[in-house]
Amino acid sequence: MCTHLDEREGRYYFRRRVPKVLQPILGKTELSKTLSTSNRAEAVRLCRAESLRSDELFAKLRADLKSAEAPSSPVSDPISAKVRAIVSAAQADADATRRAREDAEREREEDNDWYQAVVSYARDEGLDEDEALAFDREVERRAQLERAVQRRLKDEGTALPQQAATSTEKPQPASKSALYLPALIDKWAKERTPNARTFAKAALVARRFREMVGPIPVKSIERRHAIAFKDALLASGQSASNTNKTLELLSVLLNFARANEMTKMNAAQGVRVLVKSTTKPKARISFNLPALQSIFSSPVYSEHVRPDGGAGEAAYWLPLLALLTGARLEEMCQLAPDDVFEETYLDATGTQHAVPCVRFVHNEERDQGVKNAGSVRRIPLHPILIALGFVEYAHSHKGKPRIFPDLKPNSYGEESGNWSKWFGKYLRGPCAVTDNRMVFHSFRHSFKDACRECSISKDLADAIQGHDDGDASSGYGSEYHPLRPLVEAMSRFAIYGLTLPAPWSAS
Structure with a gap:
């Protein structure tokens, strides 16, 4: 058995810890190398070869150390001196390499955080990913160019010439102790505890503001700066709608700063682009019948294929659950085995019945969350889900934290993040659904359309x-909606003309 084999998202890597005594020489605590294969048998073979090479490397370095540390005789030992010189030089090189690597990894982590934030923002707003990234790449390119010029001028001992003050001038920091947007975001997040994606969006707003307007202390941000930010966003190619959402988040941050006496005013309040609501096309639409038929006759359902990235049986169940519950993807990915249970109710004649149910809850101890208070609910399972074997599937994972254990969270901790990316590719590929307005969230739209067609009340x-309709009276009553009308509604719910797949099988 190869103990240095590591598997990440279907790809294999060689990883081995460097002995502590050799870490200063190599400048690292671990050896890591991609094996460039997703075949386990091949990976094991390559891993063993790497293990032998690392054994030889460690043995050689230990021998060099032993020679270098041996006590010298009164007569000069040129060989030991040479080894000591080599080790000393290697140590210096290793330290320099380590520092360079740490700097590079830090920059890479920052770039990755930025990339993930932009991609998430693009996905939420229905933008094309390449278009959303184009602006940010240009901003980063300009920032790198500016830093390069600053370094060159600093090396030459030359200061940049002062530019005439304008409404978009980038003032220098007032003091080292001044509060800037990144520090404000940290304070806001600590108190308001937004989810990881919202925090990433806030960080992206701070980055864009710094690049487009300047590193201005929060207390010095004026209305002219917010207006300049709006104009710069539009000039960069951002849509009016996305510009307004960026400004709204900036306003939220500045409102928090004003409430906590970090600034005297919310300079971004009311700054926005006028948008005609009738001109904005829908970013998301329901799946039509041909699209649904393509999804549920695709290889996952017709050939029992379980593609890489589909997280095993999640590829089969998540689209069906979304179709027949209208639930959000992250809610379904967080389900635990005991969230599928049986509950009794009385029908109109007073007869007692039992029905399998599923609940979506907020439970911090189990890392389960919902969008808002109105999203906490218990609903009866649709008869089709019961017939397909969902109850048996869920209970087969008893004792595990999740019913979809193969899901791997993304960098934000979202259990649906990586699966969502896979489904998007699967939808456009094997399912051949090419309308970009149709995405996984379209199942929620489809559910609402079907409810209307089946005369299920809003x-x-x-x-x-x-869904939370914002009506205060909706919050009155018990924790959950009465079960009987929900059962009756589910019995009427149907997607007319759709042929669903064969029942689930573990084989």
Whole structure:
């Protein structure tokens, strides 16, 4: 058995810890190398070869150390002196390499955080990923150019010439102790505890503001700066709608600063682009019948294929659950085995019945969360889900924290993040659904359309999907909506003309 084999997202790597005594020489605590294969048998063979090479490397370095540390005789030992010189030089090189690597990795982590934030933002707003990244890449390119010029001028002992002051001038920091947007975001996040994606969006706003307007202390941000930010966003190619969302988040941050006496005013309040609501096309639409038929006759359902990235049986169940519950993807990915259970209710004649249910809850101890208070709910399972074997599937994972254990969270800790990327590719590829407005979230739209077609009231549809209509009276009553009307609604729910797959099988 190869003990240095590591598997990440279907790819294999060689990883081995460097002995502590050799870490200063190599400048690292671990040897890591991609094996460039997803075949386990091949990976094991390559891993063993790497293990032998690392054994030889460690043995040689230990021998060199032993020679270098041996006590010298009164007569000069040129060989030992040479080894000591080599080790000393290697140590210096290793220290320099380590520092360079740490700097490079830090920059790489920052770039990755930025990239993930932009991609998430693009996905939320229905933008094309390449278009959303184009602006940010240009901003980063200009920032790198500016830093390079500053370094060159510093080396030459030359200061940049002062530019005439304008409304978009980038003032220098007032003092080292001044509070800037990144520090404000940290304070805001500590108190308001936003989710990881919202925090990333806030960090992206701070980055864009710094690049487009300047590193201005929070207390010095004026309305002219917010207006300049708006104009710069539009000039960069951002849509009016996305510009307004960026400004709204900046306003939220500055409002928090004003409430906590970090600034006297919210300079971004009311700054926005006028948008005609009738001109904005829908970013998301329901799946039509041909699209649904393509999804549920694709290889996952017709050939029992479980593609890489589909997280095993999650590829089969998540689209079906979304179709027949209208639930959000992250809610379903967080389900635990005991979230699928049986509950009794009385029908109109007073007869007691039992029905399998699923619940979506907020439970910090189990890392389960929902969008808002109205999303906490318990709903009966649709008869089709029961017939397909979902209850048996869920209970087969008893004792595990999740019913979809093969899901791997993304960098934000979202259990649906990586699976969502896979489904997007699967939808455009094997399923051949090419309309970019149709995404996984379209299942929620489709559920709402089907409820209307089946004469299921808005009140019941909202209760099933976890929609909060903002009406204070909706919060009155028990923790969960009464079960009987939900059961009756689910019995009427149907997607007319759709042929669903064969029941689930573990084989």
